[in-house]
Amino acid sequence: MTETSSPMQPPPPGQPFKWDKLSADDAHEQWHRLRTWVHWWVRTYGVAPSVIGPCWFKHARIVEEVSALERAHEAFFDPAAPGSSPVMWHREMELCTSRLRTHMNNLGCSLASHQAERLVVWPTGRAYLEESTEWFEANVDHREEAAEQAAITAVIGVDDPTGVTK
Numbered sequence: 001m002t003e004t005s006s007p008m009q010p011p012p013p014g015q016p017f018k019w020d021k022l023s024a025d026d027a028h029e030q031w032h033r034l035r036t037w038v039h040w041w042v043r044t045y046g047v048a049p050s051v052i053g054p055c056w057f058k059h060a061r062i063v064e065e066v067s068a069l070e071r072a073h074e075a076f077f078d079p080a081a082p083g084s085s086p087v088m089w090h091r092e093m094e095l096c097t098s099r100l101r102t103h104m105n106n107l108g109c110s111l112a113s114h115q116a117e118r119l120v121v122w123p124t125g126r127a128y129l130e131e132s133t134e135w136f137e138a139n140v141d142h143r144e145e146a147a148e149q150a151a152i153t154a155v156i157g158v159d160d161p162t163g164v165t166k
Contacts, residue, residue: 016071019063030067031057037070045093051100055114061103069096 022030038056041047056062069092075081076089108115122128 015075016068019060019067034063034067034070037073038066041066041069041073047097049111050104051097053104053109053111053114055109058114059103059107059109059117062100062107065096065100065103069093 017026017030019027019030035057038052042052052062052066056066072092073089076085076092078085107117
């Protein structure tokens with residue numbers, strides 16, 4: 001289900017969704033569908049454990065990648081999709097497989113063992129919020145000043161207020 005689909009109607013084939021926005025019932029449905037699809041994908045394509053390990057569901061980054069790949073599979077193999085869509089899905093699968101391999105390598109999981117996520121702790125305190133807000137505002141101010149200067153240049157044909165012409 002998506003934020004815009006009704007509880008009585010599943011999302012159209014290939015429609016993306018956000019895991020953190022799913023209700024418990026929708027999550028239950030999506031987990032079971034995704035597990036079935038991952039098993040099919042691993043068997044059908046001989047996907048190595050270095051690409052996706054048996055603990056895939058314990059890693060948010062892996063879940064997001066295979067969810068996107070599964071949704072793309074649904075969309076690209078939909079009967080209404082163009083005839084070349086399966087070829088495009090295989091190209092996307094190759095890209096996704098490369099990212100999954102990198103994720104699995106960084107996680108350190110294998111067929112025999114699972115490694116817990118090593119999460120980066122981002123600052124969240126007042127100092128961080130003040131510093132980032134100050135930086136964002138300065139960046140926006142710079143963009144506004146650049147846009148104003150571009151408008152002046154376009155109107156009067158000079159690059160700077162000293163009067164140097166283009």
